[in-house]
Amino acid sequence: MAEPYVERARIQARIEVIADKADELARRLLETAPHCDREQRHLDEGSLEQEYWHYGYLCAIKDILAIVQPDGTSDYRGVQNRTCHPPEMPGDCWLTS
Numbered sequence: 001m002a003e004p005y006v007e008r009a010r011i012q013a014r015i016e017v018i019a020d021k022a023d024e025l026a027r028r029l030l031e032t033a034p035h036c037d038r039e040q041r042h043l044d045e046g047s048l049e050q051e052y053w054h055y056g057y058l059c060a061i062k063d064i065l066a067i068v069q070p071d072g073t074s075d076y077r078g079v080q081n082r083t084c085h086p087p088e089m090p091g092d093c094w095l096t097s
Contacts, residue, residue, distance in 0.1 A: 014067050014068055017067050018064060018067060021063070
């Protein structure tokens with residue numbers, strides 16, 4: 001078992017990765033879609049924007065799981081966590097099992 005200070009450092013490093021991802025996304029949104037916080041189209045029930053929002057949220061949760069897993073995998077509850085990249089990109093398929 002790792003020493004407590006080593007474990008804290010490992011956790012802090014993972015928190016930094018998550019914080020960096022959040023900062024990067026916030027900067028991108030300010031540059032490309034500064035209006036999205038006012039429009040809130042993802043709240044329109046059944047809209048395409050809502051489905052994309054949920055898909056993006058799913059990808060974010062999967063990214064976080066991959067960051068916090070001790071072995072760096074994205075497996076959770078015995079189900080392999082698929083990447084959220086388009087099929088033409090490296091990695092697994094979108095939502096296939």
